[in-house]
Amino acid sequence: MVEARCTKCGKRYRLKGDPEAMHFLSLPCPECGGPLEAVQNAPASEPLLEDFLLDRPLALIFWDISAEKAPFLQALNRLGFESRIVKQPSHLAQWLRFHTPALFILVCEDFSQAHLLLQTLNRLPLSERREIFTIWISPKVRTMDPRLALLHSIHLVINTSDLPRFPEVFEKARKLWEGFYSPFKKAQESLAQERHL
Numbered sequence: 001m002v003e004a005r006c007t008k009c010g011k012r013y014r015l016k017g018d019p020e021a022m023h024f025l026s027l028p029c030p031e032c033g034g035p036l037e038a039v040q041n042a043p044a045s046e047p048l049l050e051d052f053l054l055d056r057p058l059a060l061i062f063w064d065i066s067a068e069k070a071p072f073l074q075a076l077n078r079l080g081f082e083s084r085i086v087k088q089p090s091h092l093a094q095w096l097r098f099h100t101p102a103l104f105i106l107v108c109e110d111f112s113q114a115h116l117l118l119q120t121l122n123r124l125p126l127s128e129r130r131e132i133f134t135i136w137i138s139p140k141v142r143t144m145d146p147r148l149a150l151l152h153s154i155h156l157v158i159n160t161s162d163l164p165r166f167p168e169v170f171e172k173a174r175k176l177w178e179g180f181y182s183p184f185k186k187a188q189e190s191l192a193q194e195r196h197l
Contacts, residue, residue, distance in 0.1 A: 008034025030094040054082045057102035060095055061085050062117055064108040065139070067160060075166050076103075089120040096120070100128050107137045107160075111152055130181075133174065143169060 004013045006029035013029075013036070029036055059081040063069050069085075076083045081103060086092045095101070104121060106114040114136070122129060134154040141148055141157040148157045156173040158166065 003039045004036040005039045006032060006034045007037055008032050012039065028097070030097055054099065056080055056082045058095070058099045059083045059103035059105060060092065060101045061105045061107065062087070062092075062114055064113055065160065067107075067163070069107070072107075072163055072166065079167055079170070086117065089116045092117055092120045096124065100124070101132055103133050103135065105135045105137065109138055109140060111136060111138075130185075133177070135170070137163065144173060 002014075005011070006013075009029060009032040011029060011031045028034065057080065059076050061069075061073075061076075061083055063085055073083045084095065086095060106117070108114055121132065121134075124132075133156070135156045135158060136148075136152065136154055137158045137160055139160045141159055143157065143159045143162045145157050149155060155177055156170070158169055162169055
């Protein structure tokens with residue numbers, strides 16, 4: 001772990017990585033865009049922001065239901081994801097400056113609650129946005145309803161009653177999506193290579 005400070009706004013961060021390999025300090029500050037510098041012997045009392053450099057794929061989660069989220073976050077961890085909660089579009093935008101998440105999960109009753117977050121996500125370049133597997137979890141939906149997923153331009157919908165089965169539902173949906181999307185992606189990559197020739 002390396003502690004870093006923005007030279008512009010002064011915010012402090014704890015970054016994962018080898019302290020000897022300081023190349024990642026070229027990343028901009030997620031708060032103001034200023035340059036980061038390593039901090040030696042930072043006082044323990046100073047608050048540090050979330051870790052932005054991760055060792056595993058990132059799952060960003062908007063959680064707005066009363067159900068306990070700890071078991072769900074543990075399931076994501078067992079699936080190999082680093083989970084972070086986002087509460088507002090600016091927080092999502094800050095994460096998107098550092099990472100393209102593998103998963104974006106909306107846990108809310110009504111899809112309208114997530115509208116501004118999805119607008120932020122949809123500002124990404126299309127090729128990058130397509131790589132983010134998007135899930136809506138709600139008590140008002142039927143698990144794996146393809147009509148709702150298509151209507152909202154997401155990959156998967158899950159009823160909150162199926163949260164204990166999330167790993168198996170997610171794996172099934174991801175395999176279905178990969179089977180559907182792989183031929184399209186290969187054709188797109190092939191066309192891009194032809195244009196460069």
